Amino acid sequence: DARVTQTPRHKVTEMGQEVTMRCQPILGHNTVFWYRQTMMQGLELLAYFRNRAPLDDSGMPKDRFSAEMPDATLATLKIQPSEPRDSAVYFCASGLGDLRDQPQHFGDGTRLSIL
C-alpha cells in the first residue's frame, strides 16, 4: 500500500537551530502539501506544490520558513532559525490531480519540539 513517508518522526532541538523536515510523496502524485497542526490553531496549510512549483505559500511565515521540491520524490520544509512557537506536528500530504476528485494522502507527521 503506497504511503507518504516523512522523516524524522520526532525532532527535539534548541531554539536558534536549523530544522529540516523531509517528505517523500506517493510515487506519481503531482501535488504536495505541508500542514502544521497545533492545539491552538488546528490544521494550517503552510505550502502547496503542484508539479514541483509552489502554488500557494501564503500560510507560511516567510522570514524563517522555506519549502522546496528539489525533485518529484522529495519535498523539504526548513525552519531557520527555529523558535519555541514552532513546536507542532508537521504533516506532508500528496495527491494526484484535482482535490475534488482525488483525496490527499497524509504522512504520519514530524513531531517537532523547540526548547
Add this chain to the structure above:
Amino acid sequence: AQSVTQLDSQVPVFEEAPVELRCNYSSSVSVYLFWYVQYPNQGLQLLLKYLSGSTLVESINGFEAEFNKSQTSFHLRKPSVHISDTAEYFCAVSTTISGGYNKLIFGAGTRLAVHP
C-alpha cells in the same frame, strides 16, 4: 473566504450508541465537502466526500454524512459506534485559489471518545 465550523470540540459516547458530529460551512458558491479521520499518532485519512449528486454519502465503515445546502451543513453520523472509532474527525471544504486549483480548508476537529 470560505470557512468551516465544527460545533463540538469533544463528543463522548458509549459503545453501540449513535453519534452525530456537526459541521457547518460558509460559502456562496458550489462546494465540495469532506470528512477526514485522524487516529492517534497518525496523519489524516479521507473518510467520505460530497462532490455532487446524492446528498447522502457513505463510508465503508458505517459512517454517513448528509449535505444540506439550505442549512450549509455536512453533519457526520453513525448509528452504532465502536471503540475503534475513537479518533479526531475533521470536516473540510474545498476552495479555489489562483490558477483554478483547489485547496482544503479544515475545521478545528472533533474528538470522538467511545467508552465501553
